[in-house]
Amino acid sequence: MTQHPTKTPQFFLTSPSTCPYLPDQQERKVFTHLVGERAPDLNDLLTQGGFRRSANIAYRPACETCRACVSVRILAEEFAPSKSQKRVLRRNADLVGTAYAAEPSSEQYDLFRDYLLHRHAEGGMAEMTVLDYAMMVEDSFVNTQIIEYRRRGPDSFLTGEGQGKLVAVALTDEMADGLSMVYSFYDPAEEHRSLGTYLILDHVKRARDVGKPHVYLGYWVEGSRKMAYKVRFQPQEHLMPDGWQRCTVGD
The missing domain is CATH 3.40.630.30 (Gcn5-related N-acetyltransferase (GNAT))
Structure with missing residues (x-):
């Protein structure tokens, strides 16, 4: 069985909820925690990959039927x-x-x-x-x-x-x-x-x-x-x- 290092970030998926930007759309987000000494480097990497930060959470849209959110x-x-x-x-x-x-x-x-x-x-x-x-x-x-x-x-x-x-x-x-x-x-x-x-x-x-x-x-x-x-x-x-x-x- 493959062993993953404990410092590898774990990603989670939210349940669907009403989209705040487009009518009749549902949003989901994938997220992980930004904690510990590696958090600054991980934040850099994830932001460059389209994530946003809120407190110690990094998230990005993971909607099943919509790709309207574009990182700028x-x-x-x-x-x-x-x-x-x-x-x-x-x-x-x-x-x-x-x-x-x-x-x-x-x-x-x-x-x-x-x-x-x-x-x-x-x-x-x-x-x-x-x-x-x-x-x-x-x-x-x-x-x-x-x-x-x-x-x-x-x-x-x-x-x-x-x-x-x-x-x-x-x-x-x-x-x-x-x-x-x-x-x-x-x-x-x-x-x-x-x-x-x-x-x-x-x-x-x-x-x-x-x-x-x-x-x-x-x-x-x-x-x-x-x-x-x-x-x-x-x-x-x-x-x-x-x-x-x-x-x-x-x-």
């Missing part, structure tokens, strides 16, 4: 913002993003709850408690950080930190070949800033500044309005059956 990554070194994206950058020039160790705070949770209430009140995360949020942020064995965005203060050029009210937050994994945006949220009262777009643009800059070629955005689903924004960041690659391929959808 921006080619950071080649990226040039469009005219509308340049306007978003100018609109948010008063913000400073500061990266910290992945530790939750009550201020983050208050913003998180406000975001969910206004943007995703019917979603599966709407009932998350402060303990659930803390687990999402700090239950990680991989190289992750939390980036807080605040308005620029009079001494930000010295401290490198923003000051005042928390406007947006991004939970981000640093991988060998890029940055993976695990989850982000922002103040719904600041809708005029287009903060969702701004956070992605900022991550492209951060990746480029440290010489990493990719920003991973998770899944794009053709036909889903929730996911349409992801293809606005060109050039990008999509994970296809033959591997990562340059794609110009949305140009």
Whole structure:
């Protein structure tokens, strides 16, 4: 009988459930645990293979009759913002993003709850408690950080930190070949800033500044309005059956 090493990751399959993106579809996911000293390398490998991370779980769609979910990554070194994206950058020039160790705070949770209430009140995360949020942020064995965005203060050029009210937050994994945006949220009262777009643009800059070629955005689903924004960041690659391929959808 073949003996498998105990450190080999074990994969599991969820039961079918209602798809949150496409009507009349059922979703299933294959998942494994990211724990121990090998977790960062495994997270890199699985993310490059189309998985996403949530706390200490890596998962990807494994639907029986649908292949609509496509992994997307921006080619950071080649990226040039469009005219509308340049306007978003100018609109948010008063913000400073500061990266910290992945530790939750009550201020983050208050913003998180406000975001969910206004943007995703019917979603599966709407009932998350402060303990659930803390687990999402700090239950990680991989190289992750939390980036807080605040308005620029009079001494930000010295401290490198923003000051005042928390406007947006991004939970981000640093991988060998890029940055993976695990989850982000922002103040719904600041809708005029287009903060969702701004956070992605900022991550492209951060990746480029440290010489990493990719920003991973998770899944794009053709036909889903929730996911349409992801293809606005060109050039990008999509994970296809033959591997990562340059794609110009949305140009």
